[in-house]
Structures are given as structure tokens and as C-alpha cells.
Amino acid sequence: MKILILGVNGFIGNSLAARILQETDWEVFGMDIREDKLDMCHGNAKFHFVEGDISINKEWVEYHVKKCDVVMPLVAIATPATYVREPLKVFHLDFEENLNIVRLCVKYGKRLLFPSTSEVYGMCTDKEFNEDESHLILGPIRMQRWIYSASKQLLDRVIWAYGFQQGLKFTLFRPFNWIGPKLDELAADPEKEGSSRVVTQFISSLLLGEPIRLVDGGLQRRCFTYIDDGINCLMKIIENKDERLNGEIFNIGNPDNEATIKDLAYKLKELFMNHPATKNLDKYSEIIEVYSKEFYGEGYQDINFRVPSIKKAKTLIGWEPKVNLNTALKKTLEYYLDSNLKVEC
């Protein structure tokens, strides 16, 4: 099988490509604007990489959609600060550029595995979000945070419609706060607030000895999923035994790993303070509260809780997550300490 991964250097892309190359005889064709996370892939004869931008290298992209069996367009902006500060950039990349790829899959009859998002559920009030039943609830237009959710939701609907009217084979998957090594770049400048997702933001602050900032008190909750669990699920989705995953949507998350952002901050700080490499520092980050208007800007609105139902993934895919929150945080922190302490010490 030949798999095209656009955005192969990203958090999900690099980890997925490495696993595919390690465990299968599938070939991976990848494009990305960077290649710094591909150390596990380079050198493998089944890995074919081109450094480039999907919005510029259109001929390469079209040729490879035609050549491959499965297409995974993973190029997207996924940091809430950018949704608020540069909503048009998010719309252009996450919606318009990805729509082109969807249409190429339709044109060449290719199977599309598309990353939807936990954010499409928005401020849904269900205890557990269900792929086929839950309502998708977004805030007003002036709250620009929702442009990411709305862009992804419309693409989900367009993909669904292509499946319904023109027979496109697709599976949509919705990651719920995946964390792990190579998640985001650590912010060199703590003033660049919100430039990465919460776990990497907190690890940056810990390494820099700067305050960890809890937005609006930090009582909002998320379910954190370890990357290896997520990749296990994606491997089964790619495999698609008996083609039974076509036309389906799956949450990929870990409902048992729910925590408030405040808990997360204290857990990470404790792991950091007990780690052999950092346990003897003179000073550690304090944990403070900040207002979202100051941290993200006026167009931010939060999601207070979001728990995935994973019944469908358990039944149809035969998958469930295994890594608990403590282990997931520990492994993520260790990766960043290993790769950054040379600079810090």
C-alpha cells in the first residue's frame, strides 16, 4: 500500500510515518515545509520525502494523490492563539487548501483519511461527545476562536457529501488533545503567549522558570491522549479490515485521562521538580491566573469540558487507549528535557 501524508513532519504525521515504516511494508510519500522531526524516517527506502508547501507544489501533490492508495492531509494550523490572531490564515490553510486535496481524492477515486477535530463539538453540553448524535455548538461570529472549528466542520460536511453523492471513500477521525514527544516547538519567548498548545506551553515555562499561566482560573477540563495510543488507532484505520471503516467518523481520545488545566499545571510542575535533571534548581515556576482577554485577545472563548465517547472506536475498530495521564505527561516532559537541557544547563 502507498500512503500520502501531507504535513508529514507534524506532530501526528512524523509519529505515524515512523510507525508505518517500522511495522509494515507500506510505502510513505510525504511533503512538509520542514523536516526536523523526521529522524526516525529518513534513511528508510520506503520513505519518500519532499520539502515543500502544499499550496505551492500543486503538481507534486496531484501526481502523488493519483499514485497513492490512501491520502492523509494533515497540514493545518492547530493552535488556538492563531485562530484568534490570524483567522484568515487558518481559513486559508485549514479549509481552502485542504478542500483542494479532498477534491483530488474525489477526482482520482482515492481513500481519504481526514483529521477532523475534537473542536467541532464546540461548547456541546453532552457528558460524552458522540460522533453521530452530539450537536455541534459554536459561539458568535465575533469570537474568532471558532473559525478553526467551523472550517473543520464544513470540511467534514463536504467530505460526507462527496461520499453520499459521488462515492468518495473516507474516514474522519477526531483527535482529543493528543500529547507526546514532538508536540510543538517550545516557546523561546514566554511573552509569546499561547503560541503552542497547553502542555508544551507549560513545559516551556517550566524550563524558562517563567510563570505558568492558568487562563481564567484553569478549571476548564480536557481529556489528554498519549500519541502512541492515537497512532495505534490510526494504524487500524489505515488497515481498514473488510473496508468496514469507510464512511465513518471516530473520536480518538482517552476519557479516563480527564483533568482540569489547573491539575495539569500542578502535575507537570511536580514531575519537573522530581526529575533527576531538574530537581536541584534554585527556583521553579510559580502558577498564576490570567484573563483570557489578555492572554489570547477579545476573540477567544473557551470550551469548559470535552469528553469523547469512544464506544464506536472500541466496537468497530477494536481499539482503546492504554496510557494513563501520569505516564503520558512523564514521557512528554522527558522528551523535552532530553532535547533541551543541553541548552538550559
Ligand code: UGA
Ligand atoms: C486544541 C486545539 O484547538 C487543537 O490542537 C486541537 O484541534 C484540539 O484542541 C485537540 O487537541 O483536541 P484546546 O484544547 O483549547 O484546543 O488547546 P490548548 O491550547 O491545548 O488549551 C487547553 C486549555 O488550556 C484551554 O482552556 C486554554 O485556555 C488553557 N491554557 C492554554 C492555559 O490555561 N494556559 C496556557 O498557557 C495555555
